[in-house]
Amino acid sequence: MDPDLTDLARSIADCQLDKNSKSWFEMPWRDSWNAVSLAATLATAGDRRPDDPVEDETTEALAFVRAAVAARASDTETYWRADEYIRLCAGAPMTVAALRCLQLAMSKSDGGGEVPSVVIRVAYDRLWYSGAHEEAVAEHRCLDAIGTSVELKGDGFDRVRRAFRVAWDRGLYRACYALPHIAQKGPKA
Numbered sequence: 001m002d003p004d005l006t007d008l009a010r011s012i013a014d015c016q017l018d019k020n021s022k023s024w025f026e027m028p029w030r031d032s033w034n035a036v037s038l039a040a041t042l043a044t045a046g047d048r049r050p051d052d053p054v055e056d057e058t059t060e061a062l063a064f065v066r067a068a069v070a071a072r073a074s075d076t077e078t079y080w081r082a083d084e085y086i087r088l089c090a091g092a093p094m095t096v097a098a099l100r101c102l103q104l105a106m107s108k109s110d111g112g113g114e115v116p117s118v119v120i121r122v123a124y125d126r127l128w129y130s131g132a133h134e135e136a137v138a139e140h141r142c143l144d145a146i147g148t149s150v151e152l153k154g155d156g157f158d159r160v161r162r163a164f165r166v167a168w169d170r171g172l173y174r175a176c177y178a179l180p181h182i183a184q185k186g187p188k189a
Contacts, residue, residue: 024137025121027177028113030144032105033069035116038140039098040065042124042133058092061085065098074106082106097123138168147182157182 029035082099089095097119104110142150152158167175
């Protein structure tokens with residue numbers, strides 16, 4: 001084997017991170033709205049133990065977050081309403097994280113995408129674990145890194161999607177963000 005390729009393979013292996021929340025949320029978000037969406041998805045999947053009753057405030061707060069994300073709301077009323085929900089949903093850490101990330105995205109005070117990662121990581125460590133979380137994180141990180149979903153669709157972007165999946169599955173999370181964003185580059189035939 002070519003010695004340069006061997007060195008490259010070793011260097012890439014040195015960049016591999018552990019598959020956990022610390023590594024998943026190391027990279028800043030390019031678009032904080034993707035972080036808000038992920039937090040809402042994770043809250044739905046495991047903010048409470050399976051035997052805990054779901055409180056109306058939490059369900060209502062998550063519906064509010066989803067509507068705000070869809071509209072990319074940035075008005076003061078939405079900001080303060082999120083603040084009210086934060087107080088009502090104090091026992092649901094990922095719901096609170098989704099609301100806080102919403103406020104950060106709305107106010108454009110996300111610290112270059114780093115603050116939502118910290119907010120989500122802290123809440124993630126308090127979640128009732130579900131295997132679905134890993135795939136949800138991968139999906140939202142793919143959307144943030146390359147601008148599309150991780151699911152292959154038989155179009156010109158499948159090559160980038162496959163590259164994302166390989167890098168993600170191998171713990172090469174930084175490499176995922178080195179891939180071209182579809183808004184910057186059209187598909188290759």
